Amino acid sequence: MLTVFRLLSHLPLSWLHALGAFLGWLTWLFSPTYRRHLRENLQLALGDDEARRVHARAVAEVGKGALELAKIWLRPLAETAARVVKVSGWDLVEAATRRGKGILYLTPHLGCFEVTAQYLSTHAPITVLYRPPRQAWLQAMIEAGRAREQLHIAAADLSGVRSLLKALKRGEAVGMLPDQAPKAGEGRWLDFFGKPAYTMTLAARLAESGASVIMVWAERLPGGAGYHFHLQQPTQPICGTIEERAQQINHEIEHLIRQCPEQYLWGYNRYKRPRGSEAPPVAGEVAQR
Secondary structure, three states: OHHHHHHHOOOOHHHHHHHHHHHHHHHHHHOHHHHHHHHHHHHHHHHHHHHHHHHHHHHHHHHHHHHOHHHHHHOOHHHHHHOEEEEEOHHHHHHHHHHOOOEEEEOOOEEOOHHHHHHHOOOOOEEEEEOOOOOHHHHHHHHHHOOEOOEEEEEOOHHHHHHHHHHHHOOOEEEEOOOOOOOOOOEEEEEEOOEEEEEEOHHHHHHOOOOEEEEEEEEEOHHHOOEEEEEEOOOOOOOOOHHHHHHHHHHHHHHHHHHOHHHEOOOOOOOOOOOOOOOOOOHHHOOOO
């Protein structure tokens, strides 16, 4: 598979997105579980009418996201960064850098989330949290793609958390996917689009460090034209208890998703119950808006 992705990396991005859209529909056709998760999550978050409007594009965008990884991970960094053709909100990064307290970049599974750390690493060092995949070939590709001069990876374990904290203390940046379901004991059941979702608390704990929190996502532009890099302040300060901060982060993720719902990874089982965790509460018992 790694060899296949290396070959794919030489294709134009527009070709990869066209092939990816086809792959997205194949996955939807042949995976009942994926099809169910995508349909249920879309309806829950957007309502029936909006879910129907977004559905076809959401299926295609998932496939685009899978195949574009060949370009993001396996091409030279300068080439990857050059695919970011528009940036909105860079003044937030400049202001946070002047503060010198470190930057916490929160990137949900929206748009091309893998290009965000790559692009940011061309400006300053960044340490990103990741969970090693089960497939050896995918692990090899991730390590190859993230082996950039100023891009450091930290495994989702105690040593990785220490690496993140040390980076923030140095005034550097860290990044993570805050909507990734954590392991049992590493999260809380909190509201996400009106339903209890087991939510990581690590992002909320790092926000307590005094680092500037910036929401970031890369919009996939049509026709393989590249990406529009969006950097945004949280709509409200991330403050309060751990649970309150984690809940606020969930709401910030929802805010980003509503800006471009067709590019969110709706097929991801965001509401799964991690093995060994307590049962989720009913919707009325989790934190409310």
